[in-house]
Amino acid sequence: MKHLAALLLYALGGTAMAVDIRVLSAGAVEAGLVTLAEQYRRDTKNRVRIQFGTAPQLERRLNVGEPADVLIAPHGLMSDQLRRGKVESEGTLVIGRVGVGVAVRASSWDPDIADLERFKRSLLGADTIVYNQASTGLYLEKLFDLLGIAEQLKPKTIRYANGAQVLEHLIGGRGSEIGFGAITEIRAFEPKGVRFVGPLPAQVQNSTAYSAGVMIDAPSADVAREFVRYLGTPEAKAVFAAAGIE
Numbered sequence: 130m131k132h133l134a135a136l137l138l139y140a141l142g143g144t145a146m147a148v149d150i151r152v153l154s155a156g157a158v159e160a161g162l163v164t165l166a167e168q169y170r171r172d173t174k175n176r177v178r179i180q181f182g183t184a185p186q187l188e189r190r191l192n193v194g195e196p197a198d199v200l201i202a203p204h205g206l207m208s209d210q211l212r213r214g215k216v217e218s219e220g221t222l223v224i225g226r227v228g229v230g231v232a233v234r235a236s237s238w239d240p241d242i243a244d245l246e247r248f249k250r251s252l253l254g255a256d257t258i259v260y261n262q263a264s265t266g267l268y269l270e271k272l273f274d275l276l277g278i279a280e281q282l283k284p285k286t287i288r289y290a291n292g293a294q295v296l297e298h299l300i301g302g303r304g305s306e307i308g309f310g311a312i313t314e315i316r317a318f319e320p321k322g323v324r325f326v327g328p329l330p331a332q333v334q335n336s337t338a339y340s341a342g343v344m345i346d347a348p349s350a351d352v353a354r355e356f357v358r359y360l361g362t363p364e365a366k367a368v369f370a371a372a373g374i375e
Contacts, residue, residue, distance in 0.1 A: 147174045148352045153190060154201035156181040156292060157227045157311035158339050161372035162201065165365050175352055183263035183291050191215065198353035201341045203264060216342040220354055222361045225374035226336040229265055230312035231326040232296060235319075238305045245330045249276055256304035258286045259295050268335045269309055276333075296323050311337075313373040339374070 154162060159181055166177035180197075182190065184206050191200070191210065200207065200216055201224065210216040231242050240251035252258060252273075260266045266288060273279040289295050292310035299308045300322040308323075315325045328334055341360055343353045359365060 147176060148349050149176045149178055150199060150349055150353055150356050151197045152177055152179045152199040152201060152356075153187050153195070153197045154179050154181050154199075155184060155187065155203055155339055157203075157313050157337065158201060158224060158369070158372075158374055160313050160317045161365075161369040161374050162360075164368050164372075165360060168368075169356060169359055173355075175356070177356065183261070185263060186291075196346070196348060197344050198347040198349050199341055199343055199357060201339060204338045204340065205264075207340050207342060211342070215345055217345060217354075220357060221340055221342040222357050223338060223340045224360060225366075225369050226338045227311045227313050227374055228334050228336045229268065229309060229329045230315045231329065232299060232308045232310060232315045232318075232323050233306065233326055234299050234302055235322045235324045237299075237302075237324070240305075240307055240326060242327055242330060245276075245332050248330050248333075249278060252307060253278060253281060254305070255307045256285065257302065257306040258282050258309075259298050259302075259306060260286075260288065260309040261292050261295050262288050262290055263292070264337060265292065265309060265311060265335075272333055272335075293318075296321075299323055316373055336375075 162179065166179060170176055184203050187202055188206055200210060207216065211218060233240065241247040242251060260269050273282055287298065289298065292314040295308050295310050296314065296318040299306055312328060315323060319325060341357045343350060343357055347353045
């Protein structure tokens with residue numbers, strides 16, 4: 130990273146003054162992004178202030194004009210902001226894709242999700258199904274309907290605003306519960322008492338692409354552009370991959 134830091138400092142004119150970069154980011158990339166933000170601070174002295182949220186939460190913040198330098202969002206929201214002229218069209222960076230995973234309480238049962246039929250049987254046999262009201266949850270609603278089990282699951286389904294609340298429910302839950310969320314979020318919660326069972330069966334897996342872009346009205350636009358480029362380096366991609374962002 131030393132050569133990268135030197136290049137960044139040169140590109141920024143060798144300024145000695147630390148700059149704060151404000152980032153609005155989807156929570157699914159939190160594990161990798163937090164690590165890289167700290168690495169970036171050590172390399173450049175510039176601080177990255179991150180506000181995480183679901184896509185609907187990020188959209189509301191953007192709609193009320195919350196100031197930010199960088200947006201990291203799923204494809205749909207990023208495309209909308211580009212269309213509305215809120216994000217610079219040049220330099221938008223694809224960070225990677227995150228799939229949907231299955232989780233249970235660490236001390237709980239071991240549902241069989243090896244293939245689609247076993248996955249369906251495990252869902253029908255669970256006491257409770259837990260997922261969010263954001264993009265993952267919207268996909269699961271359609272999936273369960275297509276699988277013909279939506280009505281059977283509805284009485285035992287619990288929904289939360291975001292993935293963190295889903296996983297917190299599992300930690301404090303009881304019985305045979307199955308939760309869903311971004312694979313990155315599930316892995317981040319494993320030390321707290323969640324177990325990652327595995328990704329959705331390949332036939333029905335849904336991966337969300339996340340990208341980073343600089344806001345048109347970014348107060349620190351030059352530094353923000355350098356940070357986005359930083360996220361595209363081979364070193365950064367390796368950090369994201371280790372966190373489950375492919």
